[in-house]
Amino acid sequence: MLSYLQKVGRALMVPVAALPAAAILMGLGYWIDPSDWGGGNSLAALLITSGSAIINNMSTLFAIGIAYGMSKDKDGAAALAGFVGYLVLTTLCSPKGVSIIEQLPIDQVPAAFDNINNQFIGILVGIISAELYNRFSHIELPNALSFFNGRLLVPILTSFVMIFVACALMFVWPVIYDALVNFGENIQDMGSLGAGIYAFFNRLLVPIGLHHALNSVFWFDVAGINDIPNFLAGQQSIDSGKAEVGVTGRYQAGFFPIMMFGLPGAALAMYHCARPEKKIKSTVLC
DSSP states (O other), X not given: OHHHHHHHHHHHHHHHTTHHHHHHHHXXXXXXXXXXXXXXXXXXXXXXXXXXXXXXTHHHHHHHHHHHHHSTTOOHHHXXXXXXXXXXXXXXXXXXXXXXXXXXXXXXXXXXXXXXXXXXXXXXXXXXXXXXXXXXXXXXXXXXXXXXXXXXXXXXXHHHHHHHHXXXXXXXXXXXXXXHHHHHHHHHHTTHHHXXXXXXXXXXXXXGTTHHXXXXXXXXXXXXXXXXXXXXXXXXXXXXXXXXXTTTTHHHHTHHHIIIIIHHHHHXXXXXXXXXXXHHHHHHHO
């Protein structure tokens, strides 16, 4: 079980690796046009919009990246299966989809389905898609259907499996969503203490790599916190009431001293402790 969780954790690094690109693009855009946030400069608008494209589609990237990262041979068909599965699931579980399938007026569809495009769902789809790929990517069909042998079968199979997953989520997702929202709200209400509790569990989950799953609840719009997008939007978030100075961004704040000083310090210590003849090699490792 532990090894499987570590496998999931390693796969989570694939979509997370896209976040620095978003931060750099948006940061440069805000630096170029700090007052209008792209409204007064075309280059700034280009950079900010490019970075936002990554942030706004992180749930899709989670589905694709985890499916690819957990596949046994890191094949593109696994990533395609993750993407197909995510599209099918989120379309079926969208408010319009739920309204049609359950024959409900759209205003009576539970609010949880308004937020079905989130990282939690992306992780779920990615894991299921990867497992389907690992199990069925070697299947050989009759000659008449041989074009769909092996890897090409998996995206098709995933689309059908996601129909059943979507049916289950129509009953389960409102409960899960309410639990996530209550969890997030309780942590938020604790203020700095809540941020400390989050940081504690974040570090506790590092050995198995599942800290990124916890991060998704606080960093993105899984439970209404959406810390990173609200922080990056700066004054726009403040003006719209989505951000508060000194509060928004606190679920990231503890990382920066470590990343800015702790990691370089550890690298410097490795260099100084290396044998003289190994110092050049240790520099490469650092």
